[in-house]
Amino acid sequence: MTAAPAPITITAFKWVPAFARGQVRDFRLRWMLKEVGWDYQVELIDGDTLATDAYRAEHPFGQVPLLREEGRPALFETGGIVLDIAERSGRLLPEDEDERALAKCWTYAALNSVEPFLFEVAADHNKLVEAHDNLAAWRDRCFARPAYKEAIAEQYAEYDRSGPKDMGWDEDEFAQQKETQGKGETK
Numbered sequence: 001m002t003a004a005p006a007p008i009t010i011t012a013f014k015w016v017p018a019f020a021r022g023q024v025r026d027f028r029l030r031w032m033l034k035e036v037g038w039d040y041q042v043e044l045i046d047g048d049t050l051a052t053d054a055y056r057a058e059h060p061f062g063q064v065p066l067l068r069e070e071g072r073p074a075l076f077e078t079g080g081i082v083l084d085i086a087e088r089s090g091r092l093l094p095e096d097e098d099e100r101a102l103a104k105c106w107t108y109a110a111l112n113s114v115e116p117f118l119f120e121v122a123a124d125h126n127k128l129v130e131a132h133d134n135l136a137a138w139r140d141r142c143f144a145r146p147a148y149k150e151a152i153a154e155q156y157a158e159y160d161r162s163g164p165k166d167m168g169w170d171e172d173e174f175a176q177q178k179e180t181q182g183k184g185e186t187k
């Protein structure tokens with residue numbers, strides 16, 4: 001890790017059930033920040049915090065993640081944030097103007113044209129990826145990146161230190177899931 005231009009904090013949930021691990025979108029910022037080598041802190045929050053006026057003043061939809069960086073407005077929406085980090089760090093976006101334009105198109109496509117439909121197939125999206133060699137190869141390239149591995153390990157480790165009570169949720173409701181809790185599909 002190297003120093004970011006200014007101290008950075010991202011927000012993330014204290015705990016989520018097994019099926020959501022690796023899917024909560026603070027993961028994208030962890031991965032991106034590790035790719036560019038910028039240090040950051042994580043502020044772990046619960047659902048109540050999302051609903052506060054102070055949080056909503058920074059995030060119009062009251063969601064995680066937020067990226068706070070000293071001297072700048074708090075940023076929300078992971079797609080916009082990763083493009084901002086890429087541009088400012090000079091990492092990951094291609095130098096070539098046309099390639100760069102395509103990379104931006106694919107970023108929007110991922111969020112706008114692909115992600116909504118992946119939610120429709122929910123847990124089966126891994127099967128979908130497996131059925132296409134090019135998608136499986138792309139996924140495996142992502143999984144092999146050191147920054148990806150570090151980011152996923154960090155997010156899981158934080159969840160392991162907490163439980164549903166830390167989110168203000170009923171322990172019993174999640175007891176069954178907790179027993180079977182293991183490594184999520186994306187790990």
Ligand SMILES: N[C@@H](CCC(=O)N[C@@H](CS)C(=O)NCC(=O)O)C(=O)O
Nearest residue numbers: 023024025063064065076077078079
């Ligand atoms: N499009 C947003 C989605 C953010 C989002 O859906 N966050 C979820 C967690 S992955 C959340 O905070 N959900 C709680 C809520 O909406 O109340 C982004 O990419 O930043």
